[in-house]
Amino acid sequence: MNAPSYNFAYLDEQTKRMIRRAILKAIAIPGYQVPFASREMPMPYGWGTGGVQVTAAILGPSDVLKVIDQGSDDTTNAISIRKFFAKTAGVATTTRTDEASVIQTRHRIPEAPLHEGQVLVYQVPIPEPLRFLEPRETETRRMHALAEYGLMHVKLYEDIAKFGHIATAYAYPVKVAGRYVMDPSPTPKFDNPKMDNCPALQLFGAGREKRIYAVPPYTEVVSLDFEDHPFTRYRQNAPCALCGAEDSYLDEIVTDDKGGRMFVCSDTDYCETRRAEGHFGSANAPETERADV
Amino acid sequence: MYVAVKGGERAIDNAHRLLADRRRGDRTVPELSLAQISEQLALGVDRVMVEGSLYDRELAALAIKQARGDLIEAIFLLRAFRATLPRFGATEPLDTAAMQVQRRISSTFKDVPGGQILGPTFDYTHRLLDPQLDLGSDPELPERAPVSSEDMPRVTDILGRDGLIEASPQADAEVPVGDLTREPLSFPADRDLRLQNLARGDEGFLLALGYSTQRGYGRSHPFAGEIRFGEVELEFVAEDAGFAVPLGTIAVTECQMVNQFKGSATQPPCFTRGYGLAFGQSERKTMAMALVDRALRARELGEDALAPAQDEEFVLSHSDNVQATGFVEHLKLPHYVDFQSELGLLRRLREEFEQDAGNNGAMQEAAE
Amino acid sequence: MKMTNELAAGFADKVVSAQATFRAVMDAMARPGTVQQLNAKLRHAPSPLMPAAAAIALTLFDHDTPIWLDAPLKATSAVTSWLRFHTAAPLTSDTADAAFALLSGVDQIPALDQFALGSNDYPDRSTTLVLQLSSFEAGDAFELQGPGINGRASLHAPLPAELIAQRAALQPLFPRGLDLILVAGDALVAIPRTTQIMPKGAV
Numbered sequence: 115m116n117a118p119s120y121n122f123a124y125l126d127e128q129t130k131r132m133i134r135r136a137i138l139k140a141i142a143i144p145g146y147q148v149p150f151a152s153r154e155m156p157m158p159y160g161w162g163t164g165g166v167q168v169t170a171a172i173l174g175p176s177d178v179l180k181v182i183d184q185g186s187d188d189t190t191n192a193i194s195i196r197k198f199f200a201k202t203a204g205v206a207t208t209t210r211t212d213e214a215s216v217i218q219t220r221h222r223i224p225e226a227p228l229h230e231g232q233v234l235v236y237q238v239p240i241p242e243p244l245r246f247l248e249p250r251e252t253e254t255r256r257m258h259a260l261a262e263y264g265l266m267h268v269k270l271y272e273d274i275a276k277f278g279h280i281a282t283a284y285a286y287p288v289k290v291a292g293r294y295v296m297d298p299s300p301t302p303k304f305d306n307p308k309m310d311n312c313p314a315l316q317l318f319g320a321g322r323e324k325r326i327y328a329v330p331p332y333t334e335v336v337s338l339d340f341e342d343h344p345f346t347r348y349r350q351n352a353p354c355a356l357c358g359a360e361d362s363y364l365d366e367i368v369t370d371d372k373g374g375r376m377f378v379c380s381d382t383d384y385c386e387t388r389r390a391e392g393h394f395g396s397a398n399a400p401e402t403e404r405a406d407v
Numbered sequence: 408m409y410v411a412v413k414g415g416e417r418a419i420d421n422a423h424r425l426l427a428d429r430r431r432g433d434r435t436v437p438e439l440s441l442a443q444i445s446e447q448l449a450l451g452v453d454r455v456m457v458e459g460s461l462y463d464r465e466l467a468a469l470a471i472k473q474a475r476g477d478l479i480e481a482i483f484l485l486r487a488f489r490a491t492l493p494r495f496g497a498t499e500p501l502d503t504a505a506m507q508v509q510r511r512i513s514s515t516f517k518d519v520p521g522g523q524i525l526g527p528t529f530d531y532t533h534r535l536l537d538p539q540l541d542l543g544s545d546p547e548l549p550e551r552a553p554v555s556s557e558d559m560p561r562v563t564d565i566l567g568r569d570g571l572i573e574a575s576p577q578a579d580a581e582v583p584v585g586d587l588t589r590e591p592l593s594f595p596a597d598r599d600l601r602l603q604n605l606a607r608g609d610e611g612f613l614l615a616l617g618y619s620t621q622r623g624y625g626r627s628h629p630f631a632g633e634i635r636f637g638e639v640e641l642e643f644v645a646e647d648a649g650f651a652v653p654l655g656t657i658a659v660t661e662c663q664m665v666n667q668f669k670g671s672a673t674q675p676p677c678f679t680r681g682y683g684l685a686f687g688q689s690e691r692k693t694m695a696m697a698l699v700d701r702a703l704r705a706r707e708l709g710e711d712a713l714a715p716a717q718d719e720e721f722v723l724s725h726s727d728n729v730q731a732t733g734f735v736e737h738l739k740l741p742h743y744v745d746f747q748s749e750l751g752l753l754r755r756l757r758e759e760f761e762q763d764a765g766n767n768g769a770m771q772e773a774a775e
Numbered sequence: 776m777k778m779t780n781e782l783a784a785g786f787a788d789k790v791v792s793a794q795a796t797f798r799a800v801m802d803a804m805a806r807p808g809t810v811q812q813l814n815a816k817l818r819h820a821p822s823p824l825m826p827a828a829a830a831i832a833l834t835l836f837d838h839d840t841p842i843w844l845d846a847p848l849k850a851t852s853a854v855t856s857w858l859r860f861h862t863a864a865p866l867t868s869d870t871a872d873a874a875f876a877l878l879s880g881v882d883q884i885p886a887l888d889q890f891a892l893g894s895n896d897y898p899d900r901s902t903t904l905v906l907q908l909s910s911f912e913a914g915d916a917f918e919l920q921g922p923g924i925n926g927r928a929s930l931h932a933p934l935p936a937e938l939i940a941q942r943a944a945l946q947p948l949f950p951r952g953l954d955l956i957l958v959a960g961d962a963l964v965a966i967p968r969t970t971q972i973m974p975k976g977a978v
Binding site: 121122127128130131132134135136137138139140141142143144146148149171172173174175230231255256258259260291293294313315328329330331332333334 | 789790791793794795797798800801802804805806834835836837839840874894895896897898899901903922923924925926949950952954967968969
């Protein structure tokens with residue numbers, strides 16, 4: 115039988131060269147979606163094949179990799195991808211945002227500020243920000259070529275007319291370096307401001323749709339809005355029940371079927387770091403203090 | 408006290424262990440061998456090879472076994488393996504006219520040179536469940552005839568001699584044949600890439616689209632000019648050798664549809680072609696493929712492209728079942744961050760709605 | 776066998792060296808103006824190819840990337856046969872057809888608009904220039920601005936004024952344009968199409 119044998123970080127060198135060339139173009143043309151010959155990966159399309167290919171193409175033996183999904187290092191898909199690279203590339207892995215040189219993410223940007231030299235790799239399902247307005251690639255390509263983004267503004271304005279707000283809570287479109295309108299991947303719009311002028315390099319991989327795009331460090335990323343309806347962040351109006359953080363994006367945990375709920379940090383590393391520093395929230399206040407109450 | 412969910416890694420390991428157990432099933436039942444799958448579920452193996460884009464019966468049988476009979480999962484396994492293989496180049500075009508035919512039928516002529524050969528087909532079987540198979544079967548050996556030395560020209564070649572059908576759109580021999588697994592597809596796509604996409608495409612998707620053209624959504628008045636299944640020789644030109652080297656034979660099914668006319672002020676009218684080719688005995692697949700290929704030639708033939716099957720970007724972007732199943736099934740993954748982001752927005756919109764309703768009510772009361 | 780014996784070697788460890796070289800080029804492209812020192816163990820780049828240019832070739836060139844060489848490189852069979860053997864990249868004499876152009880020095884640079892600039896639909900279909908310089912210490916001082924740069928960056932490089940002027944003339948065409956990788960010895964600096972280059976002191 116033709117038993118398979120695999121290269122460092124799974125991808126063969128020819129595929130890596132092709133992806134690496136696409137990454138360089140993506141960095142040189144911020145926000146532009148570079149077509150690349152995405153390979154069939156040993157995990158399903160839609161489960162991070164684009165991010166995995168980008169990570170596999172940049173990863174070296176001295177890298178320290180962090181993988182998160184929904185902000186957490188311990189969600190099943192994050193574990194699965196981290197294991198894949200630990201196995202195929204033998205790289206060190208971490209859950210600490212500040213220790214990682216490469217962070218692959220799905221749906222979140224870490225709360226801790228990223229630093230120079232770090233690379234944030236996003237898994238992207240639908241890279242085309244105009245796709246929900248115009249399903250045809252031939253049309254959206256023309257709109258990007260002409261920087262003709264009127265349709266997007268019309269859509270956002272229709273939301274305002276209908277709901278009083280822009281009804282986009284995640285995958286909120288941004289304009290990169292004053293030129294390309296870009297999909298930030300389905301991150302909550304709370305995370306959008308973190309993309310602007312970020313010291314880390316941000317790479318985006320969409321495997322099924324065969325596109326790679328990038329935001330270089332220190333690049334302007336502006337969330338689309340209107341003068342009379344400026345972009346606003348949204349977070350649940352509560353402190354984290356575990357670490358008391360008032361500035362982090364929160365997960366809503368349903369605790370019973372009678373309306374009971376609590377809010378905890380979506381970024382598990384951020385939450386754990388704060389707790390290790392002595393912060394606490396309502397759900398885990400130290401016994402002594404509880405006695406005082 | 409609330410503790411965040413942990414232990415995902417163990418959960419995954421245990422799930423895989425359970426899956427392996429369920430795949431094996433009742434251990435008192437003998438395990439399937441790859442040979443059994445390859446021999447007795449041969450058409451399933453054919454489909455996995457076609458849509459998996461890899462001609463290897465043994466690996467396809469392994470994939471089916473590993474996938475517990477889920478053919479799309481098996482196709483996915485084969486594709487992922489294929490992606491790790493080096494690509495040496497493209498073979499010479501197959502000569503299907505020289506096929507060692509096991510089955511060959513034409514619906515456009517009562518008889519054709521070389522004859523109509525029914526071969527192994529479900530056609531004309533009465534679909535009555537056969538309880539005999541449960542008891543084990545030892546069917547009669549097939550009737551045999553000496554290998555015919557008679558030529559078996561393709562029906563389209565016969566029509567072509569009189570100019571009744573358009574010349575097969577010839578690819579430029581100088582231009583290397585496209586490969587959508589090495590280059591991202593862009594639109595409009597050339598026919599080589601379209602046919603590659605359809606050959607890899609989901610049989611069910613193509614079947615539905617082909618069917619829709621028969622029902623008037625892009626009608627092309629098709630006739631099954633010829634369907635043939637058998638062994639063809641594969642040749643490869645090695646750079647060093649400088650000549651074509653035979654690599655062996657593969658079994659393929661070819662369907663050539665003959666469709667209604669094209670013509671112009673300067674060109675006499677003639678039939679047009681739709682083409683389907685697939686590994687193994689894949690008749691339904693090649694017939695559906697030929698219908699869709701013809702429908703996708705609308706632009707080239709100057710026809711209005713209004714029906715779904717004629718919409719190149721729509722068809723080619725959604726034909727791949729590995730892509731489709733991945734993206735549909737990815738909805739299983741946690742989405743709570745973006746869901747709750749929408750939940751927050753929705754609550755806010757509802758609050759504002761209530762407030763407005765309250766204000767309006769108050770205003771109305773004041774007015775009264 | 777004979778041919779391989781005469782050829783200079785490629786990377787000692789292909790996978791690791793290609794990755795390290797790529798990361799240096801990626802960092803350079805992401806942070807225009809920063810000097811990236813290559814540590815790819817490549818001791819035998821065929822002259823006049825500098826080690827960094829040779830490492831870039833081994834890392835990014837293959838049969839999918841037509842390469843354009845300037846006259847001095849094209850005339851050196853040690854270079855052309857080394858490239859052919861180690862990268863299998865086809866050589867092209869058409870600048871507009873080149874995925875990469877290797878320039879041995881600043882004396883014989885064709886007009887920049889002769890290279891592929893990409894289209895508005897596909898601005899990525901452009902030539903990347905790899906230009907060899909004597910050093911990143913000599914020459915004029917420049918200030919750089921654009922994506923990847925926190926405020927301003929400075930660069931020392933012997934870049935001809937004519938090249939700077941031609942590059943500036945291409946910038947209104949963005950997203951079409953050319954990306955430059957400057958190399959000197961085993962160091963490299965990238966100047967993507969988004970970077971504005973100004974003589975130091977000018978505002």
